Ligand SMILES: Nc1ncnc2c1ncn2[C@@H]1O[C@H](COP(=O)(O)OP(=O)(O)OP(=O)(O)O)[C@@H](O)[C@H]1O
């Protein structure tokens with residue numbers, strides 16, 4: 001929060017990313033405002049994760065510019081930007097040789113100097129906030145269920161209360177109650193800390209309840225972006241199919 | 257640009273008013289810890305504590321937790337703290353933090369160090385027995401898989417076998433040839449250097465020939481293969497185990513032994529004798545070069561001496577050992593791979609164990625063979 005108060009937390013301009021002959025993102029532009037929760041939807045395999053990983057600097061881009069908090073992201077991810085964001089990978093990406101507690105403490109230990117006691121308390125606090133019990137803290141990642149892995153990864157992403165949070169399908173694999181708790185937690189944190197959240201999700205409930213704006217990714221471009229109500233009215237064929245398909249009926253009745 | 261966090265404590269009689277100010281965020285954690293510790297005594301001694309939150313400019317989970325701890329400390333020593341002046345946008349987080357760390361899981365008692373040692377010793381002893389059992393079990397299942405293949409030759413995974421042969425056999429040829437060549441050359445040089453003193457240079461050829469064909473050729477190659485291919489087997493099977501690929505395979509009705517292990521071990525059993533042969537030839541060639549340039553012994557004489565010194569028996573003794581060594585390396589590598597647990601660390605540990613164990617067993621086996629061949633007079 002020490003940086004100059006730019007209006008946009010993330011600015012992506014004309015981004016092109018591809019692997020070999022396949023072009024995944026094709027001149028994509030997207031702005032994420034400071035302090036908003038942006039939901040990103042798109043077809044499976046459409047490049048959502050690739051977009052997220054490119055913004056973080058894990059995948060090289062062919063052309064285009066990316067700015068995070070006013071600083072342009074180079075090919076290499078340097079440490080100074082690394083502490084401004086917390087990341088939840090789609091597969092969790094927990095450190096397999098550390099316990100759950102150590103996984104959550106890892107960013108704290110690396111970035112802050114604090115007593116072991118406080119570190120333990122913070123780690124447990126984060127775990128309980130994402131809905132795990134203190135008893136689970138000494139398990140190893142291989143001993144967790146799929147949903148628990150997600151939650152630990154989320155607790156690790158939140159460990160430093162970073163100003164920007166990247167979440168790749170945070171609620172997939174959670175039961176609806178846990179997903180609801182998660183939405184509430186994200187809301188609370190966003191309200192208190194003014195977090196900017198970039199969230200890839202297919203969870204229609206999350207999209208309607210927590211996301212300030214929703215961006216739709218199709219054919220390598222952002223084809224629609226705006227509050228969910230506007231997206232529901234969008235004329236783009238893919239967006240129509242996404243929100244007006246059979247599975248979205250429930251959402252439709254809810255919105256009316 | 258950010259001001260420091262403060263904690264103003266105003267005692268009035270038995271009462272204490274605490275007024276945190278400034279940014280209570282993770283970046284200032286050292287100050288926060290110091291502040292909260294400094295008022296700790298006052299908090300536990302007062303009968304009524306008021307926390308006035310109106311001065312806080314920024315708050316995150318860590319700051320909220322430090323404040324929550326203060327208020328819990330007050331609650332535990334008598335009257336709960338009265339919290340006032342909470343800004344609207346902080347209340348959610350404070351409420352969230354109030355729920356956490358409410359119960360501590362039962363601590364497991366620290367074990368007695370002596371008992372711990374004894375426990376480790378016991379585990380190691382049982383572990384050694386288990387090792388033997390696992391080895392025999394793997395040998396048995398390989399044998400069963402082999403019988404299955406003999407009964408139905410079409411069930412042999414030919415593609416996989418050929419691919420493994422290419423990887424561990426063909427691709428290993430350059431490095432095996434290079435190293436055995438150098439070893440052959442070094443032995444020959446040492447032989448000439450030391451035998452020259454007794455004028456027994458020509459016996460160098462006997463030494464090189466017998467040593468290389470009987471022992472060194474196959475032993476060096478087996479050790480190299482254990483390091484090169486055994487470790488690869490362990491790492492491959494281990495990471496497949498880690499990502500539940502092996503479980504997926506068994507649920508499809510395919511045993512990992514048939515699909516993964518038999519082709520790998522079979523490839524080793526076929527490739528190692530060939531590599532040992534190539535290695536021995538390279539070593540003899542290295543010896544020959546040294547003989548020419550260091551020992552002043554022309555190729556014709558070298559070959560003639562070699563012809564006299566070694567017989568097919570020596571070659572047989574060496575090459576017969578190769579498939580058995582390959583079997584040991586393959587079984588150890590594959591069973592260690594299957595013992596990998598969920599973590600990256602265990603993958604590393606099992607790979608190390610695999611290489612160390614298979615090299616050890618190869619050398620032990622070589623010793624047993626030496627006794628065996630000596631007693632049958634070969
Ligand atoms: N490292 C990589 N190398 C090659 N191709 C890749 C790589 N990562 C992703 N791709 C390709 O990029 C495309 C987009 O993948 P991406 O993971 O972004 O999909 P997604 O939108 O996140 O889908 P999902 O909703 O299923 O997670 C896919 O066609 C994928 O095969």
Ligand SMILES: [Mg+2]
Pocket residue numbers: 048049050090168
């Ligand atoms: Mg994805």
